[in-house]
Amino acid sequence: MLEAYSRWLLQQRGKVLSKSKLGEVITYSLNQWEKLTAFLKDGRLEIYNNRSERSIKPFVIGRKNWLFANTPRGAKASVTIYSVIETAKENGLNPFQYLKCLFFEDPKNPQALDDLMPWSQKIPLTCRVFKS
Structure with missing residues (x-):
């Protein structure tokens, strides 16, 4: 699911105005990708906070x-x-x-x-x- 979300973010990045709310969300998600996916690298981390x-x-x-x-x-x-x-x-x-x-x-x-x-x-x- 995360791979599909990542692909979607990358596809949408060029289609959406970066200053729009959706554009800000896409940029934020991509900029925080390593933190968003950290739970995949360490099973002790929880998905939710x-x-x-x-x-x-x-x-x-x-x-x-x-x-x-x-x-x-x-x-x-x-x-x-x-x-x-x-x-x-x-x-x-x-x-x-x-x-x-x-x-x-x-x-x-x-x-x-x-x-x-x-x-x-x-x-x-x-x-x-x-x-x-």
């Missing part, structure tokens, strides 16, 4: 609470910690316990950082969320 959008919904709703992010440094800090927390949740970890683990670990070498990734099997059981 619904789960990602659900993850950021509380952040968007509470954006007035994020007024400290009124500088580039504040925004970067905000997005970094938020990404760590949401990634922990997606990997079945309790974010608070996981952050404690991260803050109190002192890896002696860069390789030890792999053991601290949320998907690592070496994360302590105290960080894991067990569903009954």
